[in-house]
Amino acid sequence: MWHEADPRKSAIVLAAMNSYKHELLAPNVRGTPVLQQHGRDDDNVPVYHSRRMHQLIAEEDWLTEYWEIPDRGHWWEGVMTDHGLPEFLTHHLNDKPVIPALPGKFSLVVANPADMGPRGGIVVDQLEEPDRYHPCIVSVEASLTCHCRIGRIDVEMQGSTWILTTSNIRRWHFDESRSNTSEYPARVIVDEHVVSYPADWDPSSTVLLADNGSWMV
Helix, strand or coil: CCCCCCHHHHHHHHHHHHHHCHHHCHHHHCCCCCEEEEECCCCCCCCHHHHHHHHHHHHCCCCCEEEEECCCCCCCCCHHHCCCHHHHHHHHHHHCCCCCCCCCEEEEEECCHHHCCCECCEEEEEECCCCCCCCCCCCCCHHHHCCCCCEEEEEEEECCEEEEEEECEEEEEECCCCCCHHHCCCEEEECCEECCCCCCCCCCCCEEECCCCCEEC
């Protein structure tokens, strides 16, 4: 059980695992329909983890559909056709229900930009410090005072103006795959700095944190 390892290499391995710290990424789930299914007798992944995620997502003001299956382990014959899963998949794949737009306030949490796609049309390209991790302070104001070394962008949409508050973000851009430019905000304020876009701006243009703390295209 004794493993010699260069501390610098160990740090890289631990940093690479941040993407799997799902308890930190719970804010990203808000607005997405989710069904959780877990065998109560699972001796591989304890059922506690699903219960905890169900609770954390609820704390983000979003509810998942949660099924805890008695007398089932980590995997069983018919796992994909058991309980509420077939109805959930049929509804979302065949009925194609309209999923409500993101709320006026939402968050994007990123551990590793390479593992994360856009949320609300925002893509994180680079963190300020990708190799550090500190747990969040759990409080009512956590969304504004969190000092995790994962990256976070809190977004508040006020009509055509978007107000962004960032933590540990170095570069980001708008997702250019959006259907039309009218979906983009006319005015963007990041950390109390108004971002000045050129008249012929490209949505995929990177917004960079300057050394003086302001944001520039």
